[in-house]
Amino acid sequence: MRVSRAGLLVAIVIMVPIIVELRTVVVHLGFDVSLAETALFGAMMIGALVLWAMAPDIRGREPNGE
Amino acid sequence: MSTESGTFLDQFPAEAKVVRTAFYSSFVALFVGALMGILQVLHRTDVLRIVDSADYYSLLTLHAVLLVLSFSVFFLVGIFTWAVTTSLDRGLQDLRYTWAWYGLMALGTLLAGIAVLGAFIPGLDMSAAVLYTFYAPLQAHPFYYLGLALFIVGTWLAGLDWFRSWWAWKKDNPDERIPLPTFMALTTTLFWILSSAGVAVSVLAFLLPWSLGIIDQVNALLTRTLFWYFGHAVVYFWLMPAYLLWYTMLPKISGGKLFSDPLARVVFVLFLILSTPTGIHHQYLDPGIAEGFKFIAMVNTMFLLLPSLLTAFTVVASMEHGARQRGGSGLFGWLRALPWRDPVFTGMALAGLMFAAAGFSGMINAGMNINYLVHNTWWVVGHFHLTVGTAVALTFMAATYWFLPQLTGKAIWSKSLGLVQVLVWFVGMTFMSNSMHRQGLIGVPRRTAEPQYSGFDYEVAVGSMAELNMQVIIGGTLLFISTLLFLTVVVMTVIGDKVDGLPDNGYADTLSGPEDAPLVLDNLKLWAGIAALLVILAYSLPLAAIITRGGILGPGGSPSPQFVDTLLFVGRVAADTVGGVIA
Ligand code: HEM
Ligand SMILES: [Cu+2]
Numbered sequence: 325m326r327v328s329r330a331g332l333l334v335a336i337v338i339m340v341p342i343i344v345e346l347r348t349v350v351v352h353l354g355f356d357v358s359l360a361e362t363a364l365f366g367a368m369m370i371g372a373l374v375l376w377a378m379a380p381d382i383r384g385r386e387p388n389g390e
Numbered sequence: 391m392s393t394e395s396g397t398f399l400d401q402f403p404a405e406a407k408v409v410r411t412a413f414y415s416s417f418v419a420l421f422v423g424a425l426m427g428i429l430q431v432l433h434r435t436d437v438l439r440i441v442d443s444a445d446y447y448s449l450l451t452l453h454a455v456l457l458v459l460s461f462s463v464f465f466l467v468g469i470f471t472w473a474v475t476t477s478l479d480r481g482l483q484d485l486r487y488t489w490a491w492y493g494l495m496a497l498g499t500l501l502a503g504i505a506v507l508g509a510f511i512p513g514l515d516m517s518a519a520v521l522y523t524f525y526a527p528l529q530a531h532p533f534y535y536l537g538l539a540l541f542i543v544g545t546w547l548a549g550l551d552w553f554r555s556w557w558a559w560k561k562d563n564p565d566e567r568i569p570l571p572t573f574m575a576l577t578t579t580l581f582w583i584l585s586s587a588g589v590a591v592s593v594l595a596f597l598l599p600w601s602l603g604i605i606d607q608v609n610a611l612l613t614r615t616l617f618w619y620f621g622h623a624v625v626y627f628w629l630m631p632a633y634l635l636w637y638t639m640l641p642k643i644s645g646g647k648l649f650s651d652p653l654a655r656v657v658f659v660l661f662l663i664l665s666t667p668t669g670i671h672h673q674y675l676d677p678g679i680a681e682g683f684k685f686i687a688m689v690n691t692m693f694l695l696l697p698s699l700l701t702a703f704t705v706v707a708s709m710e711h712g713a714r715q716r717g718g719s720g721l722f723g724w725l726r727a728l729p730w731r732d733p734v735f736t737g738m739a740l741a742g743l744m745f746a747a748a749g750f751s752g753m754i755n756a757g758m759n760i761n762y763l764v765h766n767t768w769w770v771v772g773h774f775h776l777t778v779g780t781a782v783a784l785t786f787m788a789a790t791y792w793f794l795p796q797l798t799g800k801a802i803w804s805k806s807l808g809l810v811q812v813l814v815w816f817v818g819m820t821f822m823s824n825s826m827h828r829q830g831l832i833g834v835p836r837r838t839a840e841p842q843y844s845g846f847d848y849e850v851a852v853g854s855m856a857e858l859n860m861q862v863i864i865g866g867t868l869l870f871i872s873t874l875l876f877l878t879v880v881v882m883t884v885i886g887d888k889v890d891g892l893p894d895n896g897y898a899d900t901l902s903g904p905e906d907a908p909l910v911l912d913n914l915k916l917w918a919g920i921a922a923l924l925v926i927l928a929y930s931l932p933l934a935a936i937i938t939r940g941g942i943l944g945p946g947g948s949p950s951p952q953f954v955d956t957l958l959f960v961g962r963v964a965a966d967t968v969g970g971v972i973a
Contacts, residue, residue, distance in 0.1 A: 330731035351852040
């Protein structure tokens with residue numbers, strides 16, 4: 325783990341507004357994204373975040389105990 | 391810092407009881423308020439309409455009054471009482487006096503609540519569906535105005551209580567700097583009294599007599615202007631205790647110290663002098679107030695961004711300091727070392743984050759020209775659910791997880807549930823507020839039981855109206871669930887057993903302490919004088935114009951030029967006096 329479990333949870337939660345706002349931005353740039361596509365894209369972003377967090381820390385540092 | 395260690399309950403059992411009672415009162419208000427909130431969401435989106443649409447406005451009045459007056463203010467008088475007692479390390483002067491102001495506030499809430507709920511009792515000729523802004527010609531039962539007046543007087547007496555503590559302390563410690571938390575409570579009290587005097591005049595001199603039938607009519611623009619004279623400062627009354635917690639608790643919980651005590655003092659002084667002469671920015675669309683006065687209010691408002699930006703800087707710097715103390719490193723890597731598992735920390739940090747977002751929509755509200763686009767739409771509701779509804783409310787809920795053990799001697803029932811609670815609030819508010827903003831941009835009105843119109847469709851920019859409504863429903867439901875989780879943790883904690891080994895009462899040390907702050911910052915008389923002067927500059931002419939044109943008691947009444955002359959004369963004398971004191 326690169327971050328603590330609580331840290332990961334918070335990071336996921338902070339992704340939510342980013343995903344919601346991203347849809348508005350993308351649509352204004354001329355790409356019509358549906359709700360389902362946004363949800364799928366959001367799930368992928370969160371999946372990537374989780375994968376990143378689960379991967380062992382290459383620099384070998386332990387996240388803080390909290 | 392306290393000489394005796396232990397929890398606040400160990401140090402000051404009697405004061406702890408006051409703070410506890412204030413908190414419990416605020417939680418009751420939160421519960422009822424949140425219940426109204428979810429009912430409003432379901433009503434507006436036409437999912438469930440349990441009351442007649444005509445009665446929607448009673449629910450909405452109750453929601454706002456209970457949340458922005460009772461919930462916020464009961465909680466913040468608790469915080470300030472704790473802050474003053476802890477930082478001066480002395481009990482309050484006279485607890486009977488303290489309970490008296492608490493009693494007034496409680497009685498006021500009760501009266502106002504009865505007036506609103508009276509609408510649901512058949513046969514009873516009582517209602518107060520006037521919303522929390524109570525614009526005339528909407529009229530409420532006298533209990534409503536009386537309740538608000540008692541409540542506000544209660545808060546003034548509370549402020550005086552903190553001043554009495556400080557005066558007594560100053561006698562014993564003539565050469566010491568005012569401790570930072572006390573400084574924050576006192577500066578807030580000063581602008582609160584200055585600003586709420588306006589709404590007190592509006593209620594006691596005009597609206598209450600009018601509702602009692604003693605006078606026939608009021609000058610609607612005058613009472614509105616007096617309301618907003620208080621209506622912007624009140625948002626800082628809610629926000630300053632949240633700032634107090636961000637400045638004095640967040641650094642400690644992050645494992646570090648407050649970056650700068652002097653900067654914190656500057657911020658509170660700026661709020662003291664700038665909070666009130668900005669209220670006209672809520673009236674950009676009111677006819678009858680000249681553009682020039684609105685422009686002055688806009689400029690003052692933009693100046694108010696400064697202390698908020700200073701706060702963002704100081705608080706984040708303190709958090710980074712804490713994280714590095716805990717072994718964090720790297721440009722952003724330190725973020726990982728913060729205590730994310732602690733709901734006190736995470737709740738406050740997320741509240742701060744949402745406040746930053748609110749700052750952006752706030753700038754749009756504040757700009758005279760773009761305000762016309764969003765005025766009275768749901769955008770505004772989206773905005774203040776981020777400010778008072780999250781930056782303040784979520785900070786208070788998070789702080790409860792620290793305060794409750796201090797006040798009861800009991801450990802938090804489940805900190806993990808507390809963490810889930812603050813996260814659910816954040817997600818819920820993201821959905822609800824984002825959709826409210828977007829609906830506002832396409833013209834969906836606020837304060838409307840049925841914002842559906844036949845033969846008319848909103849031109850939604852992104853997605854569809856159904857999606858936007860669904861987003862509000864999901865968000866509102868999550869917020870309601872979060873409130874229930876919060877109250878569950880509170881109740882389970884309170885009915886639990888006392889434990890030993892709780893953390894000591896206290897607040898953050900500083901990296902740069904009061905010795906680095908210029909002495910003049912502690913000169914409360916000076917700052918109060920400047921605040922009063924700015925208020926006179928910003929308000930005497932608009933008020934005089936409103937009275938000259940509309941008459942003190944409204945159209946057809948006497949224009950009362952004599953009164954206006956007196957007002958201007960008194961204003962000029964006051965300005966000269968203040969000027970003389972400062973010079
Ligand atoms: C359970 C969480 C909440 C929900 C579901 C909720 C929902 C709502 C909704 C839907 C409205 C708009 C009604 C309309 O424009 O017709 C509203 C208005 C309002 N809410 Fe909330 N809210 C919640 C929490 C809060 C909190 C915590 C605060 C403040 C501390 C707050 C303060 C207000 C105020 C001041 C209004 C404006 C009332 C008016 O326009 O007169 N709300 N709320
Ligand atoms: Cu304002």
